[in-house]
Amino acid sequence: MKRLLTLFFFCTLLLPLLQAQPVHQIKGTVIDKNSRQPLEFINVMVIGLNKGGVTDAEGHFTIEQVPPGIYRLQATAIGYKSVTTPEYILSTRNLNIPIEMEENLTELEGVTVTASPFRRDMESPVSLRIIGLQEIEKSPGANRDISRIVQSYPGVAFSPIGYRNDLIVRGGSPFENRFYLDGVEIPNINHFSTQGASGGPVGILNADLIREVNFYTGAFPTDKGNALSSVLDFKLRDGDMERNSLKATLGASEVSLASNGHIGKKTSYLVSVRQSYLQFLxxxxxxxxxxxxxxAQFKLKTRFDERNELTVLGLGGIDNMRLNTKADSEDNEYILSYLPKIKQETFTLGAVYRHYAGAHVQSLVVSHSYLNNRNTKYRQNDESIPENLMLRLRSTEQETKFRFENNSSFRNWKINLGVNLDYSQYSNTTFQKVYTNQAQTFDYHTYLGILRWGLFGTISYSSMDDRFTASLGLRADANNYSSAMKSLSDQLSPRISLSYQLTDHWFVSGNAGLYYQLPPYTALGFKNNNGTYANKYNLRYMKVSQESLGISWRKGDSFEVSVEGFYKDYDKIPLSIADGIPLACKGNDYGVVGNELLASTAQGRSYGAEILVKWLIAKKLNLASSFTLFKSEYRNDKESEYIASAWDNRFIFNLRGTYNLPHQWSVGMKVSCIGGAPYTPYDEKKSSLVSAWDAQGKAYYDYSRYNKERLPAFAQADIRIDKTFYLKHCMLGFYIDLQNITMSKLKQQDVLMSTGIVENPEAPADSRHYRMKRIEQSSGTLLPTLGITFEY
Structure with a gap:
């Protein structure tokens, strides 16, 4: 820690001797969104600076003498709606920013429609958060990892233990989320992802390529199906059409190299490669x-002409998790007794073709995703004895997706219609020892091909003065896995959104909808020892009805307070037959979720209220505070009583802020607090059985007392300090990120552990018991990180 601080401050004191503050141009083109024609006499201003420009007859503008920083632009003109752009980084070269504007049909009535960074969406006027570059680049404690950044937002729980990125939104499971990259669906956003869920220790996306993120915690758009809790829609940057550049970053867990530029006069590119050193940490x-x-990640965008463009992108990762058998503490002894070795390869390739035809825009999206997951576990991690094998899983998932949609605008009406067709392949060869009421061994191979299809459409209306908006959407999904899932009418997903501006400062908005999601492939493809699909006639589409109502107060374009209430009602959730708990209460650990006998009988509900305060001062302050009070409950069927789910933390609080100081310094701090999660006591008798322990390598829970106990609340604080040097042709940045500066420790349930000593060796094999011991568990440590960024 002392060495990191010494190095950080030595660099910040030495490098100003070399520093010469440069200035750059911000250039761009403003066009009409429908006609794609350039617009003349448009005023373009840099928000936070007294600088601007006006477009010429070809729609071009130039703003001179702009110092480096993170900026938004605002474009205004008579007859057009004002536009506020996403955030852009002005660093080592001039910026070129495209801006699209829509005609203002209210101009003749003298109504002024102003732009704001607090954007409203007609289809999702509630439960939508837009994450900009300032938060991505400088969020304390997140180390530019999107999964950790969104954990500061209302309704999102964070894991105070375990170094994981599980996305737990409004009391929902980690497998209820969906992710999109420039319109292309990607299966997961984390390395070492839990198959059947979504979490992992570190994100797979390089933040250097991201422009902004639309984070939906409800009110999902109809073109983004198969989600119950959240949708993360990533918008990537476009490559620079004037100059090629190179950026290197040394972060908390990896070193990355990214390049940004153009190939010829019509094609831009982004590309990055990252290599971790997380194992050393x-x-x-x-x-x-x-x-x-x-x-590795890349994006190619070709603009054939003003009406046709093609985007091709790719994302891939190679993961290898070894066991650290030298970590010989009692805590580690327990984890090493059950944690498998994991090897994964994953990739997604996709293409988006877009045609602009005046008021109509057609999009065609084609993609292919692949996951190869291999888990291996030997008892006591001794691979020299074949009989020690507890788990050998070799599994692949492949998805080929096709989606076509048309967006049309007619004055104050917008209509979106589309269709999707997907083909999924799942294979699994598994050898696994398990113990329910007796020791068993599953040894099976499965191959599953599923054809999925869907229709969707939305019609949206905005009043002439933009004070009232309404959106009505419908989606339907089906597949050929079983006769119970073949009919589109059984999975109809209607939704409606309304929003009204009560006064200049007050807005009220609401949404109600029904959403469906297919169970994970691990559940659909599970076979019993008879070689038949054990869940084929038991599983249905999972569904949830969601209602949200929110009210917000805005002061100008810098301050917003919003309060939102939500209610989620789950049905047809897969229930674990062996454990008697819903599958939705699993998925926040390494390995596989869903490969067991299930039945779609469980139900659930989650409800609560969220408060969000945001204060934005351009070039100065980015402050956000959120508080969520909620309950998350499940029951096995309609006759059972509700009990707390695994995600029932009751409350979440976050306060996060970054302040920009003179001379390119910035300082940020985050304070987080979360209520204690419920937990289930161990079944000591079952856990001590030699045959039971040897099958799993860890203790068994007493599910008759499911979640009857609760851990204490947990709070921690993080600090981040940034210093950036802009030299003549390059940028050099340093940051130090101190996670958990309070050295907070979370007390966890004491671990029940086998000593390896059999107490009754003379008994029959199925009645022998190990002598057990308890290990106190608490976690939490200061985690310092020094990051270095170089751009040329």
Whole structure:
């Protein structure tokens, strides 16, 4: 820690001797969104600076003498709606920013429609958060990892233990989320993802390529199906059409190299490669597993002419998690007794073709995703004895997706219609020892091909003065897995959104909808020892009805307070026959979720209220505070009583802010607090059975007392300091991120652990018991990170 601080401050004191503050141009083109024609006499201003420009006859504008920083632009003109752009980084070269504007049909009535960074969406006027570059680049404690950044937002729980990125939104499960990259669906956004869920220790996306993120915690658009809790829609940057550049970043867990530029006069590119050194960090922290990963990402965008463009993108990762058998503490001994070795390869390739035909825009999206997951576990991690094998899983998932949609605008009406067709392949070869009421061994191979299809459409209306908006949407999905899922009418997903501006400052908005999601492939493809699909006639589409109502107060374009209430009612959730708990209460650990006998009988509900305060001062302050009070409950069927789910933390509080100081310094702090999660006591008798322990390598829970106990609340604080040097042709940045500066420790349930000593060796094999011991568990440590960024 002292060495990191010394290095950080030595660099910040030495490099000003070399620093010469440069200035750059911000250039761009403003066009009509429908006609794609350039617009003349448009005023374009840099928000936070007293600088601007006016477009010429070809729609071009130039703003001179702009110092480096993160900026938004605002474009205004008579007859057009004002536009506020996403955030852009002005660093080592001039910026070229495209802006699209829509005609203002209210101009003749003398109504002024102003732009704001607090944007409203007609289809999702509630439960939508827009994450900009300032938050992505400088959020304390997040290390530019999107999964950790969104954990500061209302309704999103964070894991105070375990170094994981599980996305738990409004009391929902980690497998209820969907992710999109420039319109292309990607299966997961984390390395070492839990198959059947979504979490992992570190994100797979390079933040250097992201422009902004639309984060939906409800009111999902109809073109983004198969989600129950959240949708993360990533918008990537476009490559620079004037100059090629190179950026290198040394972060908390990896080193990355990214390039940004153009190929010829019509094609731009983004590309990045990252290599982790996370295994060294985990070894230093004496953690029982050592993950290593490599990932790559690219985007090519070709503008054939003003009406046709093609985007091709790709994302891939290679993961290898070894066990750190040298970590010999009692805590690590327990984790090493059940945690498998994990190897994964994943990639997504996609293409988006877009045609602009005046008031109509057609989009065609084609993609292919692949996941290869291999888990291996030997008892006591001794691979020299074949009989020690507890788990050998070899599984692949492949998805080929096709989606076509048309967006049309008619004055103050917008209509979106589309269709999707997907083909999924799932294969699994598994050898696994399990124990229910007796020791069993599953040894099976499965191959599953599923054809899925869907229709969707939305019609949206905005009043002439933009004070009232309404959106009505409908989606339907089906597949050929079983006769119970073949009919589109059984999975109809209607939704409606309304929003009204009560006064200049007050807005009230609401949404209600029904949403469906297919169970994970691990559940659909599970076979019993008879070689038949054990869940084929038991599973249905999972569904949830969601209602949200929110009210917000805005002061200008810098301050907003919003309060939102939500209610989620779950049905047809898969229930674990062996454990008697819903599958939705699993998925926040490494390995696989869903490969067991299930029945779609469980129900659930989650309800609560969220408060969000945001204060934005351009070039100065980005402050956000959120508080969520909620309950998350499940029951096994309609006759059972509701009990707390695994995600029932009751409350979440976050306060996060970044302040920009003179001379390119910035300082940020985050304070987080979360209520204690419920937990289930162990079944000591079952856990001590030699046959039971040897099958799983860890203790068994007493599900008759499911979630009857609760952990204490947890709070921590993070600090981040940034210093950036802009030299003549390059940028050099340093940051130090101190996670958990309070050194907070979370007390967890004491672990029940086998000593390896059999107490009754003379008994029959199925009646022998190990002598057990308890290990106190608490976690939490200061985690310092020094990051270095170089751009040329």
């Amino acid at each position: 985990f070894d230093m922290l004496d953690l029982p597993f050592l993950p290593t990963f490599t990932d």
